[in-house]
Amino acid sequence: MYTDTERCVRAVQSKDARFDGWFFTAVLTTGIYCRPSCPAVPPKPENMRFHPSAAACQAAGFRACKRCRPDAAPGSPEWNERADAVARAMRLIADGVVDREGVPGLAARLGYSARQVERQLRAELGAGPLALARAQRAQTARLLVETTALPMAEIAFAAGFASIRAFNDTVREVYALSPSALRARVPKTSGAAATAGVLVLRLPFRAPLTPDNLFGHLAATAVPGVEEWRDGAYRRTLRLPYGHGIVALAPAPAHIDCRLTLTDLRDLPVAITRCRRLLDLDADPVAVDDRLRTDELLAPLVDKAPGRRVPRTVDEAEFAVRAVLGQQVSTAAARTHAARLVTAHGEPVDDPHGGLTHLFPAPGALAALDPERLAMPRSRRTTLTTLVGRLADGTLRLGADSDWAEARVRLAALPGFGPWTVELIAMRALGDPDAFLPTDLGTRRAATLTGLPGTPAALTARAAAWRPWRSYAVQYLWATDDHPINVLPPPAGATSPRRATPPNDPAPRTPPPDPAKQVTP
Structure with missing residues (x-):
């Protein structure tokens, strides 16, 4: 978008927050770069230059604006x-x-x-991988400087800098302030929670955001010991490159409240990235909703609760395992199966602020499990053990670097993996915004209620007009049900919402490998 000068100028002049993260405005007369919604008086168009990334702005010699803090903008949805x-x-x-x-x-x-x-x-971002990583380190450094009382030397290495000098030089170059001056600008009370070992952050997003199905889904399917809903926040353990962490995420009107406890501060940028991915915070809800509103039967669902997100995951391999555990069973049964694996194979963690006890077991730990001890049909045992074996030996890789089409092919080749399981993993683990589940029982039931075609083939044909946002269309359809996954959990002591029928019917006695009657893990 940054090459469309006229459109970028209009966005800056109207201070349109929808374009934050899409591009950055460098101002020739001041030597700073801003997000499009910067509250300062917009510069003259002839003094504006547009860049696709903060790293490109920095490489061109511009520093970050102190008012709009462009490094804290939501990431590009691209x-x-x-x-x-x-x-x-x-x-x-x-x-x-x-x-x-x-x-x-x-x-x-x-x-x-x-x-x-x-x-x-x-060619696309105006900066190479080292410059892009350096910009991320600068943002991490700023977060640690402003939210903790850690010594600057510890912050430098936690943010990923190789030396104190590189840390000081980068902070001065990007923010036009020394690290100590950056900290001096923060109110004295801001670091209080961090001194107790908890980092208190705000995760920005593009409005609108409807949190009901997002947090409701995560809370209703939470695996005991790994996840919980406590005091109005979704909490879970995180397996990270240098250690582990615990995060609490709670919806707020203009941001997501995030409280992180880490065993190694070097994991801060990774933890933030994975939490943003979990909650789909870098999505462009306006673009999604505008496309879905073109269908006259979907439009009322979008208008009722715009900005629905796709609940995703912090660990792709974990989600794939949970998808298999959820085949043909109720939500409660899927949680029970997962909790047993966690107790037997998960790594214990200490949670002084709640009831979390374990990390979800890694594929290597699950590769040693005894399939005879799994309380599930033999065919599903084979599906699970084959999956964890492929994940453990590296022949199947699910992660941020996954090619969605290739991953689908590899998953479909595994025993017991049909279209429902493959597309669910593509949607929630790999993050494909166009994954679609026309055979899902909830999707078909919602389609019938809204007047959409009820058969998978006809529904798929109708959904062609929703591309490339069919994953979001599924969220709107699922949300027509009154199951608790579609509402924020009630406060402690309040009565939970109930419904007459379960969200996913129990399995028949001899289920096929991948039928429509599934539970969403």
Whole structure:
């Protein structure tokens, strides 16, 4: 979008927050760069230059605006809408791969040479992988400076800098302030919670956002010991590159309240990225809803609760395992199966602020499980053990670098994986915004209630007009049900909403490998 000068100028002059993260405005007369919604008086159009990334602005010699803090804008939705090499590279950079493995490691994950990756990123983003990773380190440094009382030396290494000097130079270059001056601007009470080991952050998003089905789904399907709903927040454990963490996420009108406890502060940028991905915070709800409103039968659902997001995951392998556990059973049964695996194979963690006890077991730990001890049909045992075996030995990789089409092919080749399971993993684990579940019982029931075609083939044909946002259409359809997954959990002591029928019918005695009657894990 940044190449469309006229459109960018209009967005800046109207201070349109919908375009925050899509592009950045560099102002020639001041030497700063801003987000489109910056509250300052818009500069003259001839003094504006537009860049696709904060890193490109920094590389051109501009510093971040102190008022609008462009580094804190929501991420570009492009990187979660595409599966090409550039989009996958951006997801991997956000997940800290360059800091941990360098540019050669990034290129190896993508299947390209380092030179090819550098060329593609520069062509589209105006900066190479090192510059993009450096911009992310600067943002992490600012967060730690402003939200903790840690010594600057600890912050420098936690943010990923190789030296104190590099830390100081980068902060001065990006923010035109020394780290100590940056901290001095923060009210003294801001770091109180952080001194107790908890980082208190605000995660921005593009409005509108309807949190009901997003948090309701996560809370209703929470695996005991790994996830919980407590004091108005969804809490869960996180397996991270350098250690583990616990996060509490709660909806607020203009942001998501985030409270993070980490065993290693180097995991902060990765933890934030995964939480944003879990809640689909980088989505462009206006673009999604505008497309879905073109269908006269979907339009009332969108108008009733605009800005629905797709509840995703912080661990793709974990979700794939949970998808198999949820085949042909109720939500309660799926949670029970998962809780047993967690108790037997999960890594214990300490949670002084709640009731979380374990990390969800990694594929390597599950590869050693005894299938005879699994209380499920033999065919599903085979499905589960095959899946964890492929994940453990690396022949199946599910992650930020996954090519969606290739992952679908590899999943479909596994025993017991039919279209429902494959598309559910594509939607919620891989993040494909166009995944579709026409055979899902809830989708078909909602389609019938709203007047849409009830058969999978006819519904798929009708849904062609919803592309590339069919995953969001599924959320709107699912939300027509009055099941608790579609509402925020009630406060402690309040009566939970009830419905007459279960959200997913129990399995027949001899289920096929991947029928429509499934539970969403």
